[in-house]
Amino acid sequence: MKTLKDLFVHTLQDVYYAEQQIVEALPKMIEKAEANELRNVLKAHLAETQTQVERLEAVFEMIDEEPATEICEGVDGLIEEAEELMDEVDDRSVLDAGIVASGQAVEHYEIARYGTLAAWAAQLGLTEAKDLLEETLEEEKRADRLLSEIAVQNINRQAA
Amino acid sequence: MKTLKDLFVHTLQDVYYAEQQIVEALPKMIEKAEANELRNVLKAHLAETQTQVERLEAVFEMIDEEPATEICEGVDGLIEEAEELMDEVDDRSVLDAGIVASGQAVEHYEIARYGTLAAWAAQLGLTEAKDLLEETLEEEKRADRLLSEIAVQNINRQAA
Numbered sequence: 001m002k003t004l005k006d007l008f009v010h011t012l013q014d015v016y017y018a019e020q021q022i023v024e025a026l027p028k029m030i031e032k033a034e035a036n037e038l039r040n041v042l043k044a045h046l047a048e049t050q051t052q053v054e055r056l057e058a059v060f061e062m063i064d065e066e067p068a069t070e071i072c073e074g075v076d077g078l079i080e081e082a083e084e085l086m087d088e089v090d091d092r093s094v095l096d097a098g099i100v101a102s103g104q105a106v107e108h109y110e111i112a113r114y115g116t117l118a119a120w121a122a123q124l125g126l127t128e129a130k131d132l133l134e135e136t137l138e139e140e141k142r143a144d145r146l147l148s149e150i151a152v153q154n155i156n157r158q159a160a
Numbered sequence: 161m162k163t164l165k166d167l168f169v170h171t172l173q174d175v176y177y178a179e180q181q182i183v184e185a186l187p188k189m190i191e192k193a194e195a196n197e198l199r200n201v202l203k204a205h206l207a208e209t210q211t212q213v214e215r216l217e218a219v220f221e222m223i224d225e226e227p228a229t230e231i232c233e234g235v236d237g238l239i240e241e242a243e244e245l246m247d248e249v250d251d252r253s254v255l256d257a258g259i260v261a262s263g264q265a266v267e268h269y270e271i272a273r274y275g276t277l278a279a280w281a282a283q284l285g286l287t288e289a290k291d292l293l294e295e296t297l298e299e300e301k302r303a304d305r306l307l308s309e310i311a312v313q314n315i316n317r318q319a320a
Contacts (some may be wrong), residue, residue, distance in 0.1 A: 001249045004319040007258055010248075014241075073244075074265060077237020081174075084233075088170075089161045098167055101276040105234060108268035115260040123316040145162070148275070156283040159164040 008120045009063070013070035015113050016056045022106060023049050032091040033099050034099045035075050035158065037150045042103065045143045052136045059121075059129045097159035100151045107144040114140060128134065168280045173230035175295070176216045177317050180229065182209050183264060185239045193253040193259050195318065197310045202263065205303045212296045219281075219289045238265050257319035260311045267304040275302060 001005050034038045045050040060067040082102035089095040114137035121130035161167050175225045184221040220227040241261035249255040275299035281290035 001254065001258075002251050004254055004257060004316070006259075007249065007254055007319070011261065053274035073237035073240040074234075075237070077233035077235070078239075078269075080233040080237075085170075089167065091162050094161065094164055094167055097164060097280070098161075099274075101167075101171065104276060105272040107270060108272035109238075109265060112261075112265040112304075116264060116311075119308070119311060119316060120257070123320045144272075148279070151279055153278075156164070156279060157165070160283045 004120060005063075005124060008117065008124060009065055010070060010119055011113065011120070012059060012065075014072040014074075014121055015067050015117065016021040016053070016060075016067060017069035017072045018075035018110070018113070019049055019053045019056065021072075021075050021079055022110075024084065025055065028086070029082065029091065029099050029103065032086050033096055035096050035150070035155055036126070038099060038155060039094050041143070041146050041150060042061065042099075045103075048139050048143065052139065055132045055136055056155070059132055065125065076107055078102070082106070082158050084093075091098050091159075093155075096155050097151065100147050100155055104144055107140050107147065110140045115137065164280060165284060167225075168284060169225055171273065171277055171280070171290065172216065172219060172225075172231060173228050174232040174234075175270070175277065176213070176220075176227060176271070177232045178235035178270070179209055179216065179227035181212045181232075181235050181239055182270075183213065185242065185266075188246070189242065189259050189263065193248050193256055195256050195310070195315055198256050198259060198315060201303070201306050201310060202259075205263075207280065208299050210305070215292045215296055219292055222289050234269055235266070238262070238269055241265070249318075253315075253318040256315050257311065260307050260315055264304055264307050267300050267307065270300045271297065271304065274282065 030039055030042045043046050057067045076105040085098045114133050118130050121133055164209055190199055190202045217227045245258045249258050274293050278290050278293040
């Protein structure tokens with residue numbers, strides 16, 4: 001990679017891979033979650049994530065690139081950690097608290113990446129791409145806030 | 161793991177491991193960074209991270225646990241991704257933009273984890289531990305904001 005545009009495309013491919021891994025991982029988390037509000041937040045976020053994949057495809061099209069993935073060790077590690085945790089916790093209420101934590105780690109990964117991509121798109125003059133990336137960024141931030149809210153309102157208390 | 165306390169200790173060990181990996185990874189990022197302001201932010205954060213390790217040791221002591229590490233695939237993946245990126249970018253100004261991005265991905269991982277740990281400490285009535293964890297949380301958020309600021313003010317423009 002030699003230019004900011006190269007780095008932008010590379011990171012777009014990395015996030016495109018990450019979103020696809022998240023689409024695969026979320027149903028397992030939904031299945032293991034016990035609290036209704038947690039299942040609902042995760043289900044709503046799965047639907048959002050599918051739209052986010054389409055938004056990334058639109059960004060690839062705006063810059064005349066074929067959508068391609070780049071293996072992203074960051075998200076792979078986060079998902080591996082989430083899956084291990086699901087195997088290691090016996091109590092279902094405690095597991096819910098763990099699922100919230102894993103979900104928030106993934107959300108924060110995406111908040112970092114979309115924040116970076118939007119800033120780079122702005123610098124590169126890709127205004128439409130920047131707007132799409134910021135739309136997803138706001139969704140990720142909202143999903144993270146919702147997870148915090150249900151944790152503090154109920155899930156952590158149930159777990160304790 | 162059966163209780164929220166077990167999960168709290170497990171996650172504390174995971175973050176204790178993560179901070180140690182970050183203490184090892186930051187000097188390589190500082191060495192590769194070209195812009196003075198980026199090197200300065202990373203150096204200041206390395207010093208902060210060393211204090212954060214000590215704060216975690218204080219939290220272990222508060223709950224009568226020996227400080228121990230738990231391998232954390234999340235941070236390992238993020239650092240691996242950061243190191244690959246440093247090998248794959250040829251231009252030094254573009255590399256600076258990539259180092260900011262990698263740094264922010266790591267900061268966001270820590271923001272997620274310390275946010276979770278502080279919420280669990282509060283639920284478990286560990287008020288002193290919660291205060292220490294929130295102190296680190298605020299430092300991580302500030303480091304993330306500083307990286308955004310230097311990126312938007314100068315580094316992204318240099319990279320483009």
